[in-house]
Amino acid sequence: MDKTIGQATISVDQEGYLTDFSQWDKEIGTEIAKEQGIEMTDKHWEIIDYIQDRFKAEEPLSIRGIKKSGVIDIKQFYALFPGGPLKKATMIAGIPKPKSCI
Amino acid sequence: MSYLPIQPLTTFTVVNHNLDIMKNLVILGAGTAGTMMANHLVGKLPKNEWKITIVDQYKTHYYQPGFLFLPFDIYTTKQVKKNGAKFIPKDVRYIQEKIELIVPEENKVQLEKGEELPYDILIVATGTKIAPEEIEGMKGPEWHKSVFDFYTYEGAKALRDKFREWEGGKLVVHITEMPIKCPVAPLEFAFLADSYFKNKGMRDKVDITFVTPLGGAFTKPKATQALHHLLTDKGIKEVTDFNIERVDYENNKIVDYAETEVPYDILVTVPTNMGDALIERSGMGDDLNYVPTNKATLQTEAHENIFAIGDATNLPASKAGSVAHFEAEILTENILRYIKGEPLKEEFDGHANCFIETGDGKALLIDFNYTHEPVEGTFPFPGVGPLNLLKESRMNHMGKLAFRWIYWNMLIKGIHIPFVSATMTEKGKHFEETEA
Numbered sequence: 001m002d003k004t005i006g007q008a009t010i011s012v013d014q015e016g017y018l019t020d021f022s023q024w025d026k027e028i029g030t031e032i033a034k035e036q037g038i039e040m041t042d043k044h045w046e047i048i049d050y051i052q053d054r055f056k057a058e059e060p061l062s063i064r065g066i067k068k069s070g071v072i073d074i075k076q077f078y079a080l081f082p083g084g085p086l087k088k089a090t091m092i093a094g095i096p097k098p099k100s101c102i
Numbered sequence: 103m104s105y106l107p108i109q110p111l112t113t114f115t116v117v118n119h120n121l122d123i124m125k126n127l128v129i130l131g132a133g134t135a136g137t138m139m140a141n142h143l144v145g146k147l148p149k150n151e152w153k154i155t156i157v158d159q160y161k162t163h164y165y166q167p168g169f170l171f172l173p174f175d176i177y178t179t180k181q182v183k184k185n186g187a188k189f190i191p192k193d194v195r196y197i198q199e200k201i202e203l204i205v206p207e208e209n210k211v212q213l214e215k216g217e218e219l220p221y222d223i224l225i226v227a228t229g230t231k232i233a234p235e236e237i238e239g240m241k242g243p244e245w246h247k248s249v250f251d252f253y254t255y256e257g258a259k260a261l262r263d264k265f266r267e268w269e270g271g272k273l274v275v276h277i278t279e280m281p282i283k284c285p286v287a288p289l290e291f292a293f294l295a296d297s298y299f300k301n302k303g304m305r306d307k308v309d310i311t312f313v314t315p316l317g318g319a320f321t322k323p324k325a326t327q328a329l330h331h332l333l334t335d336k337g338i339k340e341v342t343d344f345n346i347e348r349v350d351y352e353n354n355k356i357v358d359y360a361e362t363e364v365p366y367d368i369l370v371t372v373p374t375n376m377g378d379a380l381i382e383r384s385g386m387g388d389d390l391n392y393v394p395t396n397k398a399t400l401q402t403e404a405h406e407n408i409f410a411i412g413d414a415t416n417l418p419a420s421k422a423g424s425v426a427h428f429e430a431e432i433l434t435e436n437i438l439r440y441i442k443g444e445p446l447k448e449e450f451d452g453h454a455n456c457f458i459e460t461g462d463g464k465a466l467l468i469d470f471n472y473t474h475e476p477v478e479g480t481f482p483f484p485g486v487g488p489l490n491l492l493k494e495s496r497m498n499h500m501g502k503l504a505f506r507w508i509y510w511n512m513l514i515k516g517i518h519i520p521f522v523s524a525t526m527t528e529k530g531k532h533f534e535e536t537e538a
Contacts, residue, residue, distance in 0.1 A: 062279075
């Protein structure tokens, strides 16, 4: 379905995740973050960059992977993206919700 | 979905019947998957050309689905274990020794006592195991006292003894992180616990909570709905999106990264599941020591003469005996094709078929694959059954209990189970939509 965010129209799934990563830009990320009650800082963007790199490399994302990467400790990750950090961070990053589940 | 292209095969030496050069097929692990492969291949590879060897350090073959029933005194210890040697065909060399290292560059396997096994084809079937040491406080002084697992024989037995004398309190059934072997087992455990304490006349003294890192009871939306209702009906509480940080065994509570706390008197956890340390030592695994494997052909991504099967792979399929069973039929064919230099069949579809015990002598049955989530319908005969998909029935429960006999007498011996195909059938099922 289509969704208007700021000036742009993006396609999202039922939960609000972008279905086409090429539509993403930083402004869209900032707007999605606002909807989630998150004000983006440099540290937030650092995590988003990391997550997008993993996505582009087709590597699965998990809390464990992030812990191992050393990019951020998990407590801090929760503090930056309260609630479900991986779910929220991937939504802001414009990539699909991670399928850490079979 | 895109499948990876088949890798070109290198020239394989043509088998010469007059030479003494026997070729070697080595299987690592004599669990469900490895034992099935030995049984499948022994009748299919010419004995004068191929020598099959299987290696496993443990003597006992466990019926792992039985670990679920052991804590509730439904199965006895004798019903879940047998001597593994009984199931290895006599023409297969069975080595009971720890495996030190796989050296893919040299096509050989090193054993603990120094023997080296050269191979032409290697099958990795080393499975998955629990790693409670991954979470702070889990494998501490309270391990198997108030903090239990039921994924090992020892854990299930310790829990049985604890339950026999327990007078009630808070029972927490918990999943640490995904993926885990048999993702429905923790739910079944919660259902069986409800039933067990009801039968003991003390259900009112036991408070059961199901704690999961997932957003719901199960990994697939349709089944999650059905299972959520069952949890509610049985008065089992759910705590979702719980990413455990530590077990605070001094204060009897588990704590997650968001500082959510769940108190317990008995914690039954499914710890992190990881592939064997051998895979890590050999530099062949991912973060969790699972071997990157082509999800349709079962050839490993890194080495064309190494195949992987069952829980040892990184496939996005359930880690379950039924999956290993369906994989074994396809892998057998692919190994024969590989030997002949033919392209591999890209056939494995992630098919899983699981009974879910729901307590009170009933069970659900789910049938799904990579692309289709479990739905309602009938199995194995479309429109007839006798088993119902995604609906509780007594017949399904009988099916689950009958399965122990099928396991020991047919499944691991590589005997085809009639009417159940390796790839999933869509007939007799009520599909609404498919997931990407």
